[in-house]
Structure formats: structure tokens, C-alpha cells
Amino acid sequence: MRTEFLLSELAIGLRRNLTMTIAAIVTITIATTLLGGAMMTRGGARDLQYSVFNQLEVSVYMQTQCGVPNAPADCLTTAEQNNIYSTLHSLQQVKNITYISPADAYERFKAEFPNNKDLVDNITANDLPSSFAVQLKDPHDFPVITSAVGDAPGVANVANASSTLHTLFSFFHKLELVILLITVVLLIASTLLIYNTMMVAAFTRRRETGIMRLVGASDLYIQAPFILEGTVIGLVGTSLAIGMLAVGRWLVAGATSGLGTLEPFGAIHNFWHALPVVVLVGILLPALASFFTIQRHLRV
Numbered sequence: 001m002r003t004e005f006l007l008s009e010l011a012i013g014l015r016r017n018l019t020m021t022i023a024a025i026v027t028i029t030i031a032t033t034l035l036g037g038a039m040m041t042r043g044g045a046r047d048l049q050y051s052v053f054n055q056l057e058v059s060v061y062m063q064t065q066c067g068v069p070n071a072p073a074d075c076l077t078t079a080e081q082n083n084i085y086s087t088l089h090s091l092q093q094v095k096n097i098t099y100i101s102p103a104d105a106y107e108r109f110k111a112e113f114p115n116n117k118d119l120v121d122n123i124t125a126n127d128l129p130s131s132f133a134v135q136l137k138d139p140h141d142f143p144v145i146t147s148a149v150g151d152a153p154g155v156a157n158v159a160n161a162s163s164t165l166h167t168l169f170s171f172f173h174k175l176e177l178v179i180l181l182i183t184v185v186l187l188i189a190s191t192l193l194i195y196n197t198m199m200v201a202a203f204t205r206r207r208e209t210g211i212m213r214l215v216g217a218s219d220l221y222i223q224a225p226f227i228l229e230g231t232v233i234g235l236v237g238t239s240l241a242i243g244m245l246a247v248g249r250w251l252v253a254g255a256t257s258g259l260g261t262l263e264p265f266g267a268i269h270n271f272w273h274a275l276p277v278v279v280l281v282g283i284l285l286p287a288l289a290s291f292f293t294i295q296r297h298l299r300v
Helices: 002-016 018-055 078-090 102-112 117-121 139-149 162-204 206-214 219-256 260-266 268-297
Strands: 057-062 094-100 131-136 155-159
Touching: 018 139, 018 162, 018 219, 018 260, 018 268, 057 078, 057 139, 078 094, 078 131, 078 139, 094 102, 131 139, 139 155, 162 219, 162 268, 219 260, 219 268, 260 268
Parallel strands: none
Antiparallel strands: 057 131, 057 155, 094 131
16 A cells, blocks of 8 residues: 555656656756766776877987998997997886887888878988887886986987877866766756755645645655655666667767777777766765755655
8 A cells, every 4th residue: 555655646746747857857867978978988088098008119219320321420339229228128117129220110101101102202211210119017107218218329319109198188088077067067957956846746745745744654654755756757867868878889889990099989898887877876866856855845
């Protein structure tokens, strides 16, 4: 009997405030979808950063080797090259060192500019410096390489793409913050909508709750339909959000398939990591909003 009463009151409440109920569901759906999207974007950016940084190499470019036509006075000697290698090899932050000869550098150059024949034809292997491609255990230790060999005899310069990558990930971080800010605003709007819905429900059912109070019904028993109403709103909105996130992930995965660099943004594990938070926030927030609203404004 009690269960039937609660379900009956729940159905009456949802139907009686249908417009506000739909508005609350839509707002919860949008807010939790954005929340899940922000978490998936964050996970994808972290995976991308880990993948790219692990492939990042610090290039130690050396002076033109002595003995080459038109070699400068500060040309690279064999002893200087060996000294540079020994210094790099002694660093505990270094994972791997690859020597790239001028001929290897020329092959890489041609591979990078396959459609620019004029540029490739005007460059020869002797125009390109030899270098050491250094892979670090932690790419953030790039300054260690600069301080160790940056001013060593025979070194022209030390370079990597860390500044560009940090700019990229800074963009993703700012995008994530913007999405989270919008999500917070929408969650607040959802809470206010649920608050108003519960207030209207409490007002329209004040006679029924008054009678229940007179016959000795407990506070929790009287409040239960209102709390269930908020929970149902959250459950429906969250279910819709999960569906939208699943479709969105599927579309992103299809669009980034084969693109290597962007594939982490469609990874299924980021969806599963975001799911518990979306469910918790989407269901718990409306239930708590309903509970505290009734606690404060329903006189039982």
C-alpha cells in the first residue's frame, strides 16, 4: 500500500508540473552531457600528451664536420663529437641516443617535404648538420640537455618541439575550463529549476500533506514522493546524457580513426572513466536539491 501510494504521488507530481519537469530534465541532460564531454576531452588531451611526449626527441645539432668543403673554422672534430655523445650518455635522464648523419638528415628532409621538389633540389646532404636525437625518460627534463651540452664545443644548438606542444595542451586545458564553467552554470540552473518544481509541487499538494500530517505520517514518508520526483528527473536526464555521450564518442572515434594523433579523443576508456561522475552528479544533485527544498519549505 505504501509503495503504491508513493508511486501514485510520484506520477501525479510529474504530470502536474509537466512543463517544469521537462525543463529540468533538459537542463540536467545538457549539464551532465557537457560535464561528461569535458572529462572525456580532458582524458583525450592527457592521453595525447602522454603519447606525443613519449615520442618526443631533443635534437642536438652540431657544427659542420671538419673536412667537408667550405667547413668553418669552428668545425666539428671527431673528439668533440665523441665528447658530446659521452656527456649525453652519462645523463640519467636520457633513455636513448640516435646519431643522425647529414645523409640521414637529408633523407628525413626529403620525406618531410615530398611535394616541394624545388626546395629539395636546392638542398644537399652537406647543407644539413649532423645531430644526436635524444629520447628522454621524462620529456619535461629537456632543460637538462640544454645545460649539459648547449654550450659545448661543436654544438650549434639544442631544440625540440616542447614549446609548441605546451601551447597546444594549454589550449585544451583552457577549453576544458570553459566547458566546466558552462557545466557549473547549467548545474546551478538545474538546481534552481528543481527547487521551483518542488516548491510548486509542495504548494499544490499542501492539503494532502496536511491531512497526512494529521493522521500521524512521518516526515520522511510525506517527503519521499518529492525526493523521488527529483531522483526521477535526474535519472531520466542522466540516461539521455549517457546516450548522447555514447553517440558523440562513437562519432569522434569514427572521425579520428586512422589519424593516430587524435585517436585518444575517441578512446572508449575515457567514456567509461567519465560515466561514474556523470551518473553520480546527474542523479544525486536533483535528489539532494529536492530533499533540501522540501526540508526547508514544506511544513510537516
